[in-house]
Amino acid sequence: MKTIRAVGAVFAGVLIAATVACSGGGSPAPDSESEQPTKLRLALHWTYPVAEWDGIVVADELGYYEEAGLDVELQFLSGSTATVQAVAAGESDLGLAGPDTILSGVDSGLEFTVVANHLQRTSSGVIAPAASGIESFEDLEGKTVSTAAASPEQAMLRSKLAEAGLDSESDLALSFVDPQAKCTVVLSGAADACTGQNNHHVIQFADEGVDPVFLSFSTEEQPILGHSIFANDAYLADHADAVSRFLEATMRGYETAAEDLDAVVDIYVKQRPETDAAFLLKTLEASHELMYSDRTDEHGWGWMDDTAWQALADSLLAGEVLGSEVSVSEIYTNDYLPEDAWKPQPLD
Incomplete structure (x- = not known):
């Protein structure tokens, strides 16, 4: 796994706080240096890092995945359809995609399980x-x-x-x-x-x-969730603990990112110098405003329920994207989310 620690000093105080805050309730990393980290292939829905992945970018760059005993391979694909197909086919273990594409995949017979919803509202x-x-x-x-x-x-x-x-x-x-x-x-x-x-x-x-x-498209009466993290069913069955560790490390990444978005911009620019830093900062701010909801206020980062999934399914069915009704309660689980999870808040 590629980890660039040069920017670690920028996050020094935040990193200590996030480590303490997230140390409880998580799955332990391998306890011996001789143990090999668990490999995990993560399919991302664009060909270069975008703002809404900043928690993943931070977790990777600051070594959170490594600390969790994971060897995460970031796979940059072209669009949500590509990530859904890759995860369903077993070419990727986990993926990020728009929930509309996830539901379309389920409707077409693809099998996977949504394990976290990091954007609580659609953009x-x-x-x-x-x-x-x-x-x-x-x-x-x-x-x-x-x-x-x-x-x-x-x-x-x-x-x-x-x-x-x-x-x-x-x-x-x-x-x-x-x-x-x-x-x-x-x-x-x-x-x-x-x-x-x-x-x-x-x-x-x-x-x-x-x-x-x-x-x-999302309203208080009909909330529609945003991009979500989902897992190949076979990988989930065989590596449940690794998925839990991945989600906890990813949550840490988002919590750390929220503390200092300017430092996040530095990471992105280091990785991709042609990045428009001013535009990126604005997109980061807007993306983090989508990460909290009544659900996260009560349960913490990534939590899902039937209401938001059903609102989207009803909309896609009305728009004739889905050919039949989807049993939304069967496509996701909150079982792998961290206990005592961080609760995102509006930015100051």
């Missing part, structure tokens, strides 16, 4: 310039909305439009573009709004001098 929604007058999904009537074709995000949009009493085929125009361009076309004036993320595209709007309005 997805509709973004429009404030000057457009768009303040609700009802206001999209007669507008052009750019989105990616055949995507769960597009399906959630259709579901929200239906809730607003709009027919996505006749009451507005959906413009299907490359996923990388869906919000750029709004900034160029070719569309009125786009589907996108509040921890990326909203920041892009603001950096371009455009005051954004964000209509989240």
Whole structure:
């Protein structure tokens, strides 16, 4: 495992506090230097580190996985579909993916188990310039909305439009573009709004001098969770303790990261010098605001329940991404989460 400890001094005080706070209730690491660390292949849903993985990046860089007796291989893949397929096929042991893609995989017969939900709310929604007058999904009537074709995000949009009493085929125009361009076309004036993320595209709007309005797909009445960590079922059965140790080390990484996001930016820039540090800091701040919920207030980091999974499943079923109802209680477990887990809080 690659561990760069040069930035450890930046985290010195935080690292000590996080180590003490997270030492209880966890699974022990191998107690002998002669024991070999457990190998764990982690599939990530993009080709380079992104903001919402900062806990994993920190855990890897500061040696938390090594301390937990793990040899973690980070596998950088192209999108959530690739990570879901890799984990289901046994080419990866654990993975990160959007919950919409996870549910689509379950619907298509793939087998795996979700073991943590590190983004408690989805970052997805509709973004429009404030000057457009768009303040609700009802206001999209007669507008052009750019989105990616055949995507769960597009399906959630259709579901929200239906809730607003709009027919996505006749009451507005959906413009299907490359996923990388869906919000750029709004900034160029070719569309009125786009589907996108509040921890990326909203920041892009603001950096371009455009005051954004964000209509989240998640609401208090229908909470929709964000990206989650899931495991290959065979690996989980054979390495349950390793999965528990991985989740505890990962939680430590997120807790440490939350204490000093500027230091996290330093790690990312060290790994990838072309990183836009100012933009990254904003995306880190926005991502950490998605990590807490009533669930984590009560149970701690990563906790899941049926309510949020069911809200997403209902939305995807309405958008015809799922072919049938999914028994959401059977696709996840909280059994491998750390005891007395860290409880994320809003950033100061």
